Amino acid sequence: MFNTRSMSKLLVVASKDQLDGIVRELYRHHVFHIEDFVETEEEGYEGVKIGMPLPQASAVSTELLRIRAIVSAFGVARSDVVPERKESVSALSARIDAELPQIEAEVSDLVDRRNHLESAIRECETKIAELEPFVPVQVDLSLLRGYEQFSVLAGHIPAKVELPVPAEMYFSGDVSGNLLIAIVPNERLNEAEQFLFEAGFQSMPVPGEEGLAKDRIAWYTQEISRLRAEMEEVDEQVNARKEKHQTFLVACDELLTAEAERAEAPLRFATTDTTFVAEGWVPSENVEALTAALRSVTNGTAYIAEQDFDPVNDNVPIEFDNPDFSKPTEMLMDVYSRPQYTELDPTLLIAIVFPIFFGFILGDVGYGLVLLAMSLGLRRIITGGAGEKLLKVLRNASVSSIIFGVLYSEFLGFALPWEPIGINRHLNIGAEAHGHGPDIVLMLVVSAWAGILHITLGRLIHMRNARRMYKPGKHRNKVVFGQAGWILVMWGILFALWSMFELPLMPSFTGLSPIVAGMNIVTLLGAVMLIVGIVAIGQENSLELLELPTVMSHTLSYARLAAVGISSVAIAMVVNYIAIGMMIEPAMQDLSLMGVIFIIAGIIVFLLGHTLNTALGLLGGGLHSIRLHYVEFFTKFYLGRGKKYDPFGMIRKFTED
């Protein structure tokens, strides 16, 4: 529950001719996290090298490339395909040999046709672009080329000019950039070109077309639409083929990916001339089954042994081991980083505390229901992976939001028919405001309590981790006393405060009679705790003393629980006041055309405002709650940087042995 799954280190040594069988078995069981072998020059490792891929590797990779090319040509996504039944590997292999060449030919034919059509369309579009400037010219385009004695200059020019050479000129300002066509005798061409260049002339080729530019454009446009229609036909054929073959293709992909991964596994093993060594991690509960399977597949000729390991310094892969309730929260842990093998896995704590913080911030029955509906509805669309886990976390959070909403008596910023239980967050907004306003101080004190307890818990976990991770001795004692010091400082300050001020929801010792210099016994106790605490922190690391102000700032940081929540209530109430109090209600009293418009506008304001506030509430409630965990809670104890457990093999959806 608070520990990650217990792991064992397994060593498998066998002769090379057993390699294929053992790799197959390891792959099938999907529990062996391979520890990659790294070649070293160290003594004892002479002649030990990284293994070579199995002989079929290159053939399988080639096949896989072919399949992936088809898959990407069809645009098939593995996650979109719903497996109807699992196909047996042998039947599938036979089908690959029989059917794949034909599918490949079909695909390449369709892809070729599509590419061909695409380039034809592009060509037509280029032609149209070339023709467009010549639209104003009411002359057959073939008359603009093919002269022996004359040259035709055509192009854009900023303004109309008169050529200093005898020339036939045409100018139009109707196209963007203007059009100038000049027909000049060949012997004066250089002179004309020089002049035009200085006038900012940009030459264009005369299109090699017959007839008027306008007519040619019309013809090409028609051609494009014909080609587009043809392309749609090809796309339909592609889709039809995709529908027909996609299950087969993803199954092939799965089969060959598995083959390729198996064939390349020896690259991660250590080998000598005749033997190989596979080292890896297996969840302790799976060791027996895997060992037995490996023994049976090798007829007992493989050497399989569990090895001792150092749980702290060996980089043990981490697999969470949580009850169903806190499984989705693992996703929030993965965003930060997995715990180390020996440290406490705080997933369950987050699974409990995160929804409480979220509900405390966004305590509103209305928003809670919206988010609950959203999290349940989106589960049909987002399945599997981190997305699904996130939705489950959101579901828990929104349930908590509804519960807090009932306590706060809030529904989209309106009051429910009962008085708030415990804490009142209703602000005095609008003309009918009544009541004493929100219990800000009460909320701040509750938040401070949340911070005090949360941080103390974090420090206690650090002490527990230190006892687990360090050998008994000076270092461990220093760490434990250091953490105790932090707790003493925080509670010492609290005792001192309690003896001087009366605070709601906190014990008060102001009534006790002073003993020395106006300080009563609790003040003195607080002062002693503070000093002892500072000494304890200092003996661990004197630089840590610089961090002392965080005792205050981290605790006060929990005030966001109250503050963000209140701002969300304020937005909701303001939206209600604008929409109903200022727009709908006055319009209802005197119904006219203008009134109806106001009512509609009011409804729009209401919907928009609450949509925005739901989004803000989700962001505010979610991010601030998780931030309190990541920044204020985790920095007290959490090391993280655990390596993810990634067993060799895959979860097969489409194939079976």
Add this chain to the structure above:
Amino acid sequence: MAVETMSVEVAEASARGLVAIGAGLAVGMAGLATAIAQYGIGTAAVGATAENKDIFGLVLVLTVIPETIVIFGLVVALLLLF
């Protein structure tokens, strides 16, 4: 020069107004400070995440650290107002 006098009600009203202005300044300026701090960290964080996705959690933590400033502002404002 005439000495301006104000009635008790006016004085109370203007005191409430000053409290509101103070609260606004507390939130607004703390918010600006947070924004300035997050601007630098956020830019670097996005760049770093683009290089290496694994450090997203860490840079998220670094980015939200200055948020505490505006929360302090908000707390001061709420205490002023209520």
